[in-house]
Amino acid sequence: MSTERTDGLQRRAALHAALSDPARLQVVDTLTLGDASPSELAEALRMSSNLLAHHLKVLEREGVVGRSRSEGDRRRAYVRLVPGALDGLVSDAVRPAPRVLFVCTANSARSHLAAALWRRASKVPAASAGTHPAEAIARGAVDSAQRHGLDLPAVRPQHLRAVLDPEDLVVTVCDRAHEELDVPIDVHWSIPDPLRTGTPEAFDHALEEIGRRVDLLAPHLVPTS
Incomplete structure (x- = not known):
């Protein structure tokens, strides 16, 4: 052998x-x-x-x-x-969801990228929001989306209170938002903040990691009838 x-x-x-x-x-x-x-x-x-x-x-x-x-x-x-450690061995259970709401602090990068990637991967509707929304989507997020052929809508960041529906499946993509939210959180993705360095590589890495998480979660959710 x-x-x-x-x-x-x-x-x-x-x-x-x-x-x-x-x-x-x-x-x-x-x-x-x-x-x-x-x-x-x-x-x-x-x-x-x-x-x-x-x-x-x-x-x-x-x-x-x-x-x-x-x-x-x-x-x-x-x-x-660890990515790939359990390929083919994890649970394949599914659950219905009327909408997935991605939340970060400023709603200027990670949550918008997550919602855009989600719309490409799933028929379950998606939205995004922030706990302390910025004035605009980060230029680095826009540029990264363009580099990867991702449709990122030109919308203004929104506060969680203006977007959240009680039936939403809430996914936090930011540690700070996860730790300060007082609403039920269904899933947390600990994604490093690309704005900390602001480099194209940081935004591309965030996009790649969010995309990997989206690909894992999407098969487990189906639209509500």
Whole structure:
């Protein structure tokens, strides 16, 4: 047996071992569509912090999940699935949604990019809003959308209160917005703010990461009848 095949078998065995515990499968299912802090995971899964820490350690050791520091509350970290780590193994459950509402702080970049990418990927309607809307969409977001052939409507950023419908499926794409919102949040994507550096690369990276998340979430949502 070749070394490459042996390594592949060992990797598969380690992955199956990491997922053999029902609690760890719950963690993976919860993180399939979005990120969560350890405290949010513990609350969602009704699991003690010590037990959750053990399960996260196992999943991190096998490269299934990773962590990133919040751009809002720097004491907080978000846990996310490592891209590609569980291809073909995550939950394929679907749910109806009348509309997806993407929220960031300024509604000037990430949330607009997410809504535009969503309209290209799903028949479920999409909108965007901000907790502290800016005066206009960021030039960097407009330029990045143009570079990637993405239709980004020329609209003014809007406040969450003017847009939110109680039936919306809310997706926060900004740590600060996620941590300050007092409305139910269905999914969180911890996307770095491209405005921090303002470079074309930062906006392109945000667009790429949001697009990957959109592609993961879209198959799980269907329009309401």
